[in-house]
Amino acid sequence: MLVEELQTPALLVERAVLRHNLDTMSAALPGLRLRPHVKAHKCTSLARLQHANGHRGFTCATIREVEAMAAAGLGEDLLLANEVLDTRRLGRLVQDGHRVTVAVDSAETIEAAAAGGVREVVIDVNVGLPRCGCAPAAAGSLADLARKTGLSVRGVMGYEGHLMLVQSQDERREQTGQAMEQLLAASADVGGDLISAGGTGTYAVNTWATEIQAGSYALMDTAYQKLGQPFQQALSVLGRVISVSPEWAVVDVGLKSLSLDHGLPSIEGAKVWFCSDEHTTFSTEDGTRPAVGDLIRVLPAHVDPTVALHDTLYLVDGEQVLERWPVDMRGWQ
Amino acid sequence: MLVEELQTPALLVERAVLRHNLDTMSAALPGLRLRPHVKAHKCTSLARLQHANGHRGFTCATIREVEAMAAAGLGEDLLLANEVLDTRRLGRLVQDGHRVTVAVDSAETIEAAAAGGVREVVIDVNVGLPRCGCAPAAAGSLADLARKTGLSVRGVMGYEGHLMLVQSQDERREQTGQAMEQLLAASADVGGDLISAGGTGTYAVNTWATEIQAGSYALMDTAYQKLGQPFQQALSVLGRVISVSPEWAVVDVGLKSLSLDHGLPSIEGAKVWFCSDEHTTFSTEDGTRPAVGDLIRVLPAHVDPTVALHDTLYLVDGEQVLERWPVDMRGWQ
Numbered sequence: 001m002l003v004e005e006l007q008t009p010a011l012l013v014e015r016a017v018l019r020h021n022l023d024t025m026s027a028a029l030p031g032l033r034l035r036p037h038v039k040a041h042k043c044t045s046l047a048r049l050q051h052a053n054g055h056r057g058f059t060c061a062t063i064r065e066v067e068a069m070a071a072a073g074l075g076e077d078l079l080l081a082n083e084v085l086d087t088r089r090l091g092r093l094v095q096d097g098h099r100v101t102v103a104v105d106s107a108e109t110i111e112a113a114a115a116g117g118v119r120e121v122v123i124d125v126n127v128g129l130p131r132c133g134c135a136p137a138a139a140g141s142l143a144d145l146a147r148k149t150g151l152s153v154r155g156v157m158g159y160e161g162h163l164m165l166v167q168s169q170d171e172r173r174e175q176t177g178q179a180m181e182q183l184l185a186a187s188a189d190v191g192g193d194l195i196s197a198g199g200t201g202t203y204a205v206n207t208w209a210t211e212i213q214a215g216s217y218a219l220m221d222t223a224y225q226k227l228g229q230p231f232q233q234a235l236s237v238l239g240r241v242i243s244v245s246p247e248w249a250v251v252d253v254g255l256k257s258l259s260l261d262h263g264l265p266s267i268e269g270a271k272v273w274f275c276s277d278e279h280t281t282f283s284t285e286d287g288t289r290p291a292v293g294d295l296i297r298v299l300p301a302h303v304d305p306t307v308a309l310h311d312t313l314y315l316v317d318g319e320q321v322l323e324r325w326p327v328d329m330r331g332w333q
Numbered sequence: 334m335l336v337e338e339l340q341t342p343a344l345l346v347e348r349a350v351l352r353h354n355l356d357t358m359s360a361a362l363p364g365l366r367l368r369p370h371v372k373a374h375k376c377t378s379l380a381r382l383q384h385a386n387g388h389r390g391f392t393c394a395t396i397r398e399v400e401a402m403a404a405a406g407l408g409e410d411l412l413l414a415n416e417v418l419d420t421r422r423l424g425r426l427v428q429d430g431h432r433v434t435v436a437v438d439s440a441e442t443i444e445a446a447a448a449g450g451v452r453e454v455v456i457d458v459n460v461g462l463p464r465c466g467c468a469p470a471a472a473g474s475l476a477d478l479a480r481k482t483g484l485s486v487r488g489v490m491g492y493e494g495h496l497m498l499v500q501s502q503d504e505r506r507e508q509t510g511q512a513m514e515q516l517l518a519a520s521a522d523v524g525g526d527l528i529s530a531g532g533t534g535t536y537a538v539n540t541w542a543t544e545i546q547a548g549s550y551a552l553m554d555t556a557y558q559k560l561g562q563p564f565q566q567a568l569s570v571l572g573r574v575i576s577v578s579p580e581w582a583v584v585d586v587g588l589k590s591l592s593l594d595h596g597l598p599s600i601e602g603a604k605v606w607f608c609s610d611e612h613t614t615f616s617t618e619d620g621t622r623p624a625v626g627d628l629i630r631v632l633p634a635h636v637d638p639t640v641a642l643h644d645t646l647y648l649v650d651g652e653q654v655l656e657r658w659p660v661d662m663r664g665w666q
Contacts, residue, residue, distance in 0.1 A: 007396075007419070007665050039610060061611050063340075082585075082611060083575040085626055086340070105576055108625035130606065130614050132576040132583050161609065242416040243438055243465035250465050252415075256641045257665075261593040261608070273463065275594070276494065277372060277637050278394050278415060281463050292441040293418055304610050308589045308642060311664050331644050332340050332590075 001321040003238060003314075004295060009257035010238045011310045012297065013325075015317050017234035018049075018218060024230050025217045026053040029203060035059045035079060035196060037215030040304050042329035043313055044072035046218060059196075059213040060329075063089050068329040070098040077101070079196065081157055081213060083109045083124065083132055091117020101154055105134040107145060114149045121151050122194055125186040127158035127179040136182040140189025155194030158183040159213070164201030165223060173205035180208035200224055200231070221303040223262045236297035237265070237306070238314075239280070241290045247283060249290045253298045254278040259305035266299040334654040336571065336647075337628060342590035343571045344643045345630065346658075348650050350567035351382075351551060357563050358550050359386040362536060368392045368412060368529060370548030373637050375662035376646055377405035379551060392529075392546040396422050401662040403431040410434070412529065414490055414546060416442045416457065416465055424450020434487055438467040440478060447482045454484050455527055458519040460491035460512040469515040473522030488527030491516040492546070497534030498556060506538035513541035533557055533564070554636040556595045569630035570598070570639070571647075572613070574623045580616060582623040586631045587611040592638035599632040 003012065025034060036050045039061035047058060047069060057077035060066045066078050067089060075098030080090065082103055090100050094117055103124040104110045113121050123142050126133030134142055143153045160179040166172040180197065187195050198212035201224065206212060216224050219235040239253035251267075255275045258265050264272045265280065273281040280298060284290065300306040307313070308330050315323040336345070358367060369383045372394035380391060380402060390410035393399045399411050400422060408431030413423065415436055423433050427450055436457040437443045446454050456475050459466030467475055476486045493512040499505040513530065520528050531545035534557065539545060549557050552568040572586035584600075588608045591598050597605045598613065606614040613631060617623065633639040640646070641663050648656040 009665060083583075084585075085573055085575060106625050109575070126578065130578070130581050131609065131612055135578075240418055242418065242442070245459065245463070245468075248463050250416075252417075255592065255594045255638050259588065259592070261588045276464065279464055292439050305588050305642075309638075312666065332342060333645065 003316055003319050003321055006238060006314060006321065008238055008240045009253045011307065011313050012236050012238050012316050013219065013313050014234050015315050015322060017232045021218050021220065021231045021234060022049055022053055025203070025214065026055070029212055030054060032057060033211060035211045035213050036218070037061070037199070037213045038065050038069060038329060040215030040307070041219055041313070042307055042327050043325050044068055044074065044328055045323070045325040046313070047074055048072070050218070057211070059215070062332055064332050065329040066090060066093065066100060070096070075099065079122065081159070081196070085109065085112045087113050087116025087118045094119060103132070103157055104142065104146060105132055106142070110142065110146045110149055110151065114151055119152055120154055121146050122154050122157045122196060123186065123190050125156050125158040125183055127160050127182050127197070129159060129162040131161070133158060136186040139186035143190040153190060153192050155192030155196070156183055156187045156190050157194070157196035158186070159197060159199070160202060160206070161199065164199050165227070166201070167227065169205060172202060176202050176206050177208070180206060184208060200229070201227060204229070216303055219303045219307070221262065222266050222299050222301045233299055235303055235306070236299050239296050239298055241292055241294040241296060244290055244292055248273060248281050249283070250279050250281050251296045251298065252278060253280050257309055258298065258300040259302050259309065261305060262302035265301060267296060336649055336652050336654055339571060339647060339654065341571055341573045342586045344640065344646050345569050345571050345649050346552065346646050347567050348648050348655060350565050354551050354553065354564045354567060355382055355386055358536070358547065359388070362545055363387060365390060366544060368544045368546050369551070370394070370532070370546045371398050371402060371662060373548030373640070374552055374646070375640050375660050376658050377401055377407065377661055378656070378658040379646070380407055381405070383551070390544070392548070395665055397665050398662040399423060399426065399433060403429070408432065412436070412455065414492070414529070418442065418445045420446050420449025420451045427452060436465070436490055437475065437479060438465055439475070443475065443479045443482055443484065447484055452485055453487055454479050455487050455490045455525070455529060456519065456523050458489050458491040458516055460493050460515050460530070462492060462495040464494070466491060469519040472519035476523040486523060486525050488525030488529065489516055489520045489523050490527070490529035491519070492530060492532070493535060493539070494532065497532050498560070499534070500560065502538060505535060509535050509539050510541070513539060517541060533562070534560060537562070549636055552636045552640070554595065555599050555632050555634045566632055568636055568639070569632050572629050572631055574625055574627040574629060577623055577625055581606060581614050582616070583612050583614050584629045584631065585611060586613050590642055591631065591633040592635050592642065594638060595635035598634055600629060
């Protein structure tokens with residue numbers, strides 16, 4: 001099948017670029033040093049390539065992601081790096097022989113983990129991002145409570161998400177060091193092997209964590225691209241020009257097929273004016289007029305929520321469609 | 334089933350508010366005066382209520398929406414208010430006895446309509462929003478071309494989308510009048526019965542169009558709420574507080590379950606700090622501390638792309654879940 005035969009909008013993944021990104025990361029962080037985050041692609045076919053590259057543990061953000069990974073035979077060591085209050089679905093996976101570890105940061109989430117049949121937890125520590133995670137000084141006593149409740153505590157996690165897009169690599173390294181100092185202190189109180197942290201923005205500078213939870217590196221977006229990392233943009237949204245006016249043209253890719261939360265998408269050689277539900281209005285930089293029917297690859301600014309809007313990823317090699325991958329981890333039910 | 338038993342995040346529709354919105358609009362624009370736009374809810378169960386209120390024609394934004402409406406038995410008069418270049422899927426619906434009309438604004442889209450087996454079109458006219466639509470002066474000759482190609486031309490459409498959120502109703506009316514002057518001029522050149530335009534923002538002031546394509550009025554969002562219209566917010570995203578810190582709390586509703594393109598969501602009595610993929614960080618206005626496990630209803634700023642992130646709408650009456658409605662029109666394949 002050819003790319004031009006696809007119904008637009010359609011999510012494309014360029015195989016060679018994906019391969020470059022996966023191999024570059026696996027060389028930098030081999031095996032257990034990387035715990036790929038599946039929330040960035042929500043696709044077990046893609047996770048299987050990461051597994052084949054030697055990464056046996058994965059990070060998930062939702063119960064649904066954990067279930068889909070287990071169902072795909074990738075349940076050797078799944079970390080739900082998020083707090084949940086009803087863990088019964090996770091408990092059923094544990095009973096079926098999958099290894100599932102869940103993040104906890106309060107007495108309530110510890111109780112919920114035990115009640116639902118989860119046996120292993122990590123203590124989620126706040127290292128500067130105002131989101132989940134206990135205060136570093138509280139981590140030890142939460143670990144004690146978890147052990148008293150019968151849970152096994154594998155260690156700590158702490159996501160320095162507020163530092164991912166710090167432009168200067170030196171500043172990113174320094175601030176990551178300060179964040180990880182707090183995580184290491186918590187780790188000393190908690191015990192266990194795991195010190196899980198990081199993401200695509202800090203994978204190269206976070207030398208303190210035992211494992212890095214990077215996800216975006218596989219597909220990449222224009223926000224991360226600006227950091228000058230060795231990964232390239234593998235993901236685009238294919239659209240067709242459906243209307244041409246003297247000063248602008250319209251492609252059938254809009255905010256229902258890519259997310260604007262990190263800003264407008266990019267089109268090579270063009271200026272993007274705005275996006276509406278099903279359309280992006282743009283003009284060309286050199287003043288040439290696109291033709292109705294032209295195929296355009298629109299580059300999203302944020303990969304994760306863009307993928308979540310689609311049910312299919314098309315793996316392509318230039319103009320050839322190689323494979324059709326279901327986005328089988330989206331949703332919550 | 335109770336709301337508290339739902340897996341979060343979950344999309345809730347409050348039945349009484351939905352009923353109020355539907356009935357208020359049907360009283361203002363009865364029968365054929367309203368052609369409800371299904372892109373705002375992507376749910377045939379909800380469209381069926383609009384149909385039962387006397388609206389037999391519907392507006393769609395995608396081929397998938399047209400197909401799902403036809404499959405649901407709501408294919409009496411479906412207008413695809415968007416340009417498409419491969420109309421074969423629409424042609425098959427026409428062959429099966431559904432009435433499908435498609436918007437055209439160029440020789441290419443006219444040719445595509447005829448090639449795919451669509452028999453009826455409207456001429457899409459640009460009335461000020463830099464998006465699709467031909468120049469008003471070109472509408473007549475496009476209609477001639479369409480008729481020469483064997484198509485029946487039902488009239489014109491022109492969406493004054495740039496005026497939907499003009500705050501002052503008087504200004505909105507005046508500017509809508511100027512936009513519709515152009516559409517009426519095009520209509521005189523084109524012929525046909527239909528003058529299709531408008532939306533929730535201009536339904537009360539657009540007295541020139543023969544039918545209004547409003548969609549958001551059914552569920553509503555915080556952006557439209559600011560206009561002081563008689564519709565209320567029926568849609569919310571249910572979340573649970575999963576983490577509480579001294580200065581903020583975190584609910585498990587993020588930018589994968591609501592769209593940020595019109596800005597941050599709202600939480601009653603709270604200040605929203607920011608959203609990340611699966612989380613919203615907020616603080617309460619009165620300084621009370623939420624408890625882990627508290628249920629929160631988060632109000633999205635833009636209903637259309639929020640619905641597109643979910644596979645299910647739960648119709649509720651307060652704490653009772655009444656019905657589970659599939660969001661069966663999303664996607665493009």
